[in-house]
Amino acid sequence: MKKLLTFLGNGEYDEGIYTYRGRKATKSRFVQTAIYELFCEKFTDKDQIIIFLTEEAESKNWKDSIGESGKNKGKKLEGMENAWKKINPKLLQQNQIRKVRIPSQQDEEHNWELFEIILNEIDEGDEIIFDITHSFRSFPIMALIILNYARILKNASLKNLLYGCWEMRDKGQPPTAPIIDMTEMISLLDWAYGVDSYKQTGNASVIKTLTNQEVASVFQTGQSSDDMRRTEANALRTLANCAHEFHQIMQTCRAPEIPQKLNNLRKALEQAKTMEIRGFRPFEKLFGKMEEKIEYLTDRPIMDDYWAAKWCHDNGLIQQGYTLLQEGIITAICRVMGMELDDVNKRKLVSAAISVWLSEKTTEEWEGTEDEKSFMKTVIAFLNPYKDLLKSYAGLTRYRNSINHAGRNRDNIPHQRFRPKLENYLKDFRTFFEKMDQLYQEKQEGASTR
Incomplete structure (x- = not known):
């Protein structure tokens, strides 16, 4: 099932137009409706939008209200319920939008409660779009932890981690603001695990998998037309494969193969180090660790x-x-x-x-x-x-x-x-x-x- 997980805050949000890669959403006070328009095109009537909200946020922003401060004072403000009715009324009619109450307090006990509430909304194999625009205080950090946990525990996948950057709005009437896709930050968790695994065990299997995914994305997105980018991708794939093969021969005690596999790894490492590594920054940090792993091997057989x-x-x-x-x-x-x-x-x-x-x-x-x-x-x-x-x-x-x-x-x-x-x-x-x-x-x- 596809799910959009998002948070409704209690601020008096202004109307604006959110954009992503040149596409514009309908004018709205709520980034959630914009995310639905721009990122949820493939949602079916079985998919869900789950809105986490405190009692205060529901009272202030779910129904229409009257502004209390600034330029909104005395002005009628559209609530989220009516905003959804404008975008796609069937979502409410078919109960595809669910409100889930969360605590407003933020301490260790309530953070654990929040963790459990959100994790319980993620089911086995779900495909998640996670919006952290109006998550409060330290929650973006918790979101990364929850998403990583759900991927491991429930085999969920993260399609997008999104942030509506109202701070970058222009001076138009209404203002336009970008939505930033932060999904790559989740991949840094995988890289961190892969690097740590390699440091502790010399096992490059995670790094090999991540590198192959990165390389595949280069060609799938058409970036292969850039010869330097293609060369870089292939060089790093070769390096990851060589590191993986070297661990495998050690793991299986293939002593006669050690000299050749070691030579392959050294050559691949030297080639990769000559490149700028424009698109594979996590890999660049690995070079020193790879050298440390093989520095005492001498090419003297005994x-x-x-x-x-x-x-x-x-x-x-x-x-x-x-x-x-x-x-x-x-x-x-x-x-x-x-x-x-x-x-x-x-x-x-x-x-x-x-x-x-x-x-x-x-x-x-x-x-x-x-x-x-x-x-x-x-x-x-x-x-x-x-x-x-x-x-x-x-x-x-x-x-x-x-x-x-x-x-x-x-x-x-x-x-x-x-x-x-x-x-x-x-x-x-x-x-x-x-x-x-x-x-x-x-x-x-x-x-x-x-």
């Missing part, structure tokens, strides 16, 4: 495996952080020793070699074939200088297994311990990654000089 695990910890992806950290240790060893990174059997043997080495089992206690034991001895010989740097490996394995097996492996670790322990393991293994990175870089430089 350290980037470490930083990927750190990124997951910092952004609340704890299970992924454990996985990437342990797999990063194995990958670092494989890189330095010149092994195929995706050889599953070799990776298992590297992990097993670390475990038996740290447990100080004798060779006879090792499991596997002679070839496998020989391979494990080679790994252990390589790692022997770094034993102290890997002493936490068994604990890391325990925590990773517990979280990956959903606590069903009889290792009853309280959930509160996983994040701080991951932070500890990141500190424990940083020096190991740095040592492996140094060896790998030396190996690469040596290969390049041969």
Whole structure:
């Protein structure tokens, strides 16, 4: 259902002509009738106009009255009821206009009462036009809160948030005043949520959705004829998509894809930063936050495996952080020793070699074939200088297994311990990654000089 929600105040309103984008409404004392004419063309006999009003406002402005002050003193003033009869008498006849009484007091208790009254007038899936012209005192702030709440709780949509700006009237007789559409202010709430979500989690899904909506509006409104505007829109859409994809690969532990997705994100960010961002001001504030999220990633593969695990910890992806950290240790060893990174059997043997080495089992206690034991001895010989740097490996394995097996492996670790322990393991293994990175870089430089 479509609904116009509006407020009737108790002021002695002057007659005027309200306008919007070159269109003029019928002369009236009431912005509400103008909004109906200019914004409610698609209303059917099932749609509603809901007028929130205090007892004083109804007494003073619903029926015709006599002016009490200024140039209106002694003059007959048309009430809102008759104004509606002039515009569309069927609205009253069909009970499409409803008056809803609200308290005139404004304190914490009555603000909650007002909140409930207005929210109760919004039903599931309603399409709302909200007029705040004559809402009193702090209500415009409350209106934003109510609208956002209704969108989430009742799946309502906001078509327009409107303000009849009588203060900007001209000196005509009767004066003409504009109606300002403030709907974009509601989208700032979405952007605020999207930015906060990205800051806290690195998740760009909300930003991606909002950007795609903004881009679509550029082309739908014909602004695509502006080549710069089109380029800007596409660049920001690419950036939002790249940020979203980067979070997805971290969320799903796609370590081999991290370098390419990171490179895509950096390129998209650099391109977007060169633009003026004329029509996407909320996005401009994101650039610094995006840079902060990826600034410590280095394009050095061993350290980037470490930083990927750190990124997951910092952004609340704890299970992924454990996985990437342990797999990063194995990958670092494989890189330095010149092994195929995706050889599953070799990776298992590297992990097993670390475990038996740290447990100080004798060779006879090792499991596997002679070839496998020989391979494990080679790994252990390589790692022997770094034993102290890997002493936490068994604990890391325990925590990773517990979280990956959903606590069903009889290792009853309280959930509160996983994040701080991951932070500890990141500190424990940083020096190991740095040592492996140094060896790998030396190996690469040596290969390049041969």
